[in-house]
Amino acid sequence: MNKRWPGLLLTLAMLTGCDDQHILERTGFCHTISYDLLPDHNFKIGLSVPKADPNSKTDREVLQAIAHSSKDSQPKLVRQTSLLLVNGQLRNLLFSLPLAEGGLLDQMDTLSRDPSIPPKVKITLADGDAYDLLKKNYKEHPRTDRYIYTLLEKEAAYQTVPEATLYEFIRDYYDDGIDPIAPIIKDAGDTITVSGVGLFRGDRYITRIKPDDLHILALLRHNLRHADMTIHLASEGQHKELITFNYLKSDRKIDVLRDKSGKPVVMIHIKASGSVLEYIGKLKLHSDADRNTLLQQAARHLESRAEEMIKFMQDNKVDSIGIGAYVRNSMSYASWKKLDWYEEYAHLTVQCRVDLNIINSGQTL
């Protein structure tokens, strides 16, 4: 009798597989979902589903539906395809800017509630119509959904464009000391390009950082490990002076001090070092004096640009680098709760100090 038990149990366990079936060939693994806001406040929801069928002429299906919400669009999208749509391999969520301006909390709530959606799915903003961007095929590039994903993945790996995932977005939304950010992409004809980073106040898109300033944002927001950065020291007419750091490592430290009236003063210290593989200018990298002058110039240049960027964020009342968390941690809980943080932030004194160091300058002197 005892010997029969394992067999019976195994059979019973196997039988559970007869229900809730998901057959691979009949399943469509959604890769990217796009969200656009229509003038009548409905949503245009687009879906890109890769196809594994070798007999098919296309390598993906792009579906579209007009609906009141993301889940409301599901039956409309399902009606257009023979595949069973699942979200388990979802990689990217593309929101149009007008939608992001109105706030993404409702969408985020639905997305984070659904256990099939991975917390590491990317949040991306689209300049223009998100669905049109997703639908368009770019001849010289891989399948568009995959193209966008690998583009952002690569940018995040080299730390030029900060990564924004569903987990990070919601975490920063709920944290009272930092605001979320998300990269913006746009259709540039034959390619897709990163056109900036969107800055949010709470769940609402407010403004953006231009592509040329992204490395400053990266330096201010977190520690870099292997980033590349070009600093334009001068570019007037024919006189050009620039320095490019490769494999740049940086450490950011934020201190909150008090001035005589007791108001907080924020000091951001950035220590960065890397290899210099390009320098165009009159100074000599092998000369200690020249190198120090160059580093001082570059550091002052970064400081002024960082302070400009912080001023820009203060004017727009977006705390994208998380200064609030440090100010909060420097005061009592009751005082923090009493504080109108965004008002205080707009008038806060923030100073940047940058220390640069060259680890090596390549193979030539």
Added chain:
Amino acid sequence: MKEKLSAFHATILIYMTQVGVFSFSLPRMLAQHFGTNGWLAIFILAAFVFLNTAIIAVVYRLSKGKSVFETLERSIPKIVLFPIYLCLCCFWVTIGCLAAKEYIFIFQIIAFPSTHPMIFMFIFCMLAYLLINKGIYNIAKVSTVFYIITVWILFLFFFYYHDFKWTRLTPFIFQGGNPDKIKGFFDVYPAFLGYELTLLLFPYADKKTHLMRSAFISSGLATIVYAFIAFVSFGFFGLGYLKVLQYPILVLFAYVHLPLIERIENLLYGFLLFTTMITTVMNSWAAVEVGKRMFPKLKTAVLSFLIILFGYVISFIPEGLMEAQRWLHYAAYIEIGLAFGFPIALILLLLIQRSRGEFQS
């Protein structure tokens, strides 16, 4: 000579009984009730757990390791004890099966959502039944195996190192939580429950088992594990996010992304079946132990079958996760009362017996 529990097995057994479904939502409950740095509350709760264990240790010492049922039956007529036994038996199996049902409901959030939960419950109960029939020594050995199967999951928590930020922890202690901290205490304390079943292990332990020392160590182990999980969760999610996450552990698992495999939360959550299984088995075993006192002539296999059947039928009642959670919470409140009240009552009884000289005879 009859086999006795070894100290190691007893420690693991009690620890595995403690760790169960409550731990999946523990970081969220700490955030909701205690607010900033709520993970520190674990140590306050642990103090009460140790106090309770100390009370049980007094019972152990006073009764000289004799079964608590013998102590009860020496002074109280069986006719009076019968309804108490019946209530205890039904209650313990109910709490075990409710924990199992909640586990299954949570499992269905991520896998097999349209399968009837009672199909899973049936298999769960069958496994529990088979294990109970093998007796406490084998349950202890199996729980050690289950412990080894699940303990490595803790090392995955180092995966969150990069996204862990000290600033998110804030320097504030217990701010921004529910003002009613007493409710918070009663809602979080059940995560530690399970140690009170040590009362029923007395006859299965001898001097070498150091049963009470095992109970203290297992509670200490649970404290360290809970504090670690909660600490990582607070630094990884931050207070605000943690407050809205139903089961933070599931999201933590979903975040694990290995080079060749991802979305492994289904697999990881599957492993946690083992911890819940021991919780259910131990509570049902306790019910069977009480049942044996009521029906001594009934075969243990039949008795445990009837008890598990009762638990299975009871677990039909909660039809949704929230309902199961609510039931389990109410049951846990009673269990907290029982965990403190039962040993205190036993101490009083033992002292009365001692003063009457009954105990020596």
